[in-house]
Amino acid sequence: MGRFGKLVAAAAIALAAVTTAQAAGEQAELKKVSLPHMNPFGSYDFAAVQRGLQVYQEVCAACHSIEFLAFRDLNDTGLTPPQVKAIAAEYTVMDGPNDDGEMYERPAEPKDRFPLTFPNEQAARAANNGAYPPDLSLVVKARIGHENYIYSLLVGYADPPADKELADGMEYNPTFPGGQIAMAAPLSDEAVEYADGTKATVDQMARDVTTFLAWVSEPTLVERRQLGIKVIIFLVIFSVLMYAVKRKVWADLH
Numbered sequence: 001m002g003r004f005g006k007l008v009a010a011a012a013i014a015l016a017a018v019t020t021a022q023a024a025g026e027q028a029e030l031k032k033v034s035l036p037h038m039n040p041f042g043s044y045d046f047a048a049v050q051r052g053l054q055v056y057q058e059v060c061a062a063c064h065s066i067e068f069l070a071f072r073d074l075n076d077t078g079l080t081p082p083q084v085k086a087i088a089a090e091y092t093v094m095d096g097p098n099d100d101g102e103m104y105e106r107p108a109e110p111k112d113r114f115p116l117t118f119p120n121e122q123a124a125r126a127a128n129n130g131a132y133p134p135d136l137s138l139v140v141k142a143r144i145g146h147e148n149y150i151y152s153l154l155v156g157y158a159d160p161p162a163d164k165e166l167a168d169g170m171e172y173n174p175t176f177p178g179g180q181i182a183m184a185a186p187l188s189d190e191a192v193e194y195a196d197g198t199k200a201t202v203d204q205m206a207r208d209v210t211t212f213l214a215w216v217s218e219p220t221l222v223e224r225r226q227l228g229i230k231v232i233i234f235l236v237i238f239s240v241l242m243y244a245v246k247r248k249v250w251a252d253l254h
């Protein structure tokens with residue numbers, strides 16, 4: 001086999017491996033969700049971020065932590081400092097040591113991070129039938145398909161087809177690679193009651209919590225985009241100027 005032949009053979013093997021891996025993964029195509037911040041010039045819908053925070057607090061936080069989120073970060077979502085303070089005060093955090101060398105509990109303050117749901121991975125697994133509910137701080141970035149994946153996963157629960165064998169304690173969800181997941185469908189209609197009167201359908205809550213988790217994973221998205229636009233405008237003006245300078249410098253040389 002020549003060098004080219006070997007290359008082709010290697011490529012064929014790699015392709016076969018990828019295809020079988022996908023077949024074993026049995027993952028349904030993701031639903032496409034359209035959220036304002038997903039447009040190239042879009043910004044977060046902060047009303048949705050706030051509703052998503054409520055869904056996280058009242059539903060997801062029973063199993064999932066968001067370890068990188070501090071209460072004061074919520075000031076950037078349109079909540080006022082007193083509102084943020086009130087949200088923090090609903091939580092208890094461990095502090096210390098005090099002058100006697102002892103750790104003590106106190107109400108959380110805006111500077112604190114959201115307390116962990118479980119103290120460690122073992123405790124989380126023990127409470128969830130051996131499965132680990134991952135921290136959601138960066139999950140939108142970490143999963144292939146990003147927002148579309150998280151949304152599709154949350155709305156993707158269905159009755160299993162007759163020929164699908166589910167392992168003990170597993171639920172059918174074709175969005176999850178392999179088609180079965182250890183998380184029971186977390187959302188059901190009216191699972192929360194939104195303060196702004198929005199109707200809490202599964203679809204609505206899935207969009208809102210996905211928007212919230214996207215914001216958690218990249219709070220500075222809007223600033224980054226604005227900076228990008230400024231840089232491009234600067235480069236355009238700079239190019240025009242340099243072109244004019246070039247014309248002037250070369251004007252006498254023809």
Ligand code: HEC
Nearest residue numbers: 059060062063128131132133134139150181182183186209
């Ligand atoms: C009763 C506990 C529980 C609740 C409530 C819960 N989850 Fe989960 N979640 C889990 C467990 C357990 C897993 C791990 C599943 C597995 O590996 O099979 C998981 C996994 C996930 C994953 C990762 C899937 C992947 O690709 O690895 C995401 C994203 C997720 N949950 C989001 C949420 C959101 C958003 C909510 C709230 C609307 C929520 N979960 C509520 C227990 C829970």
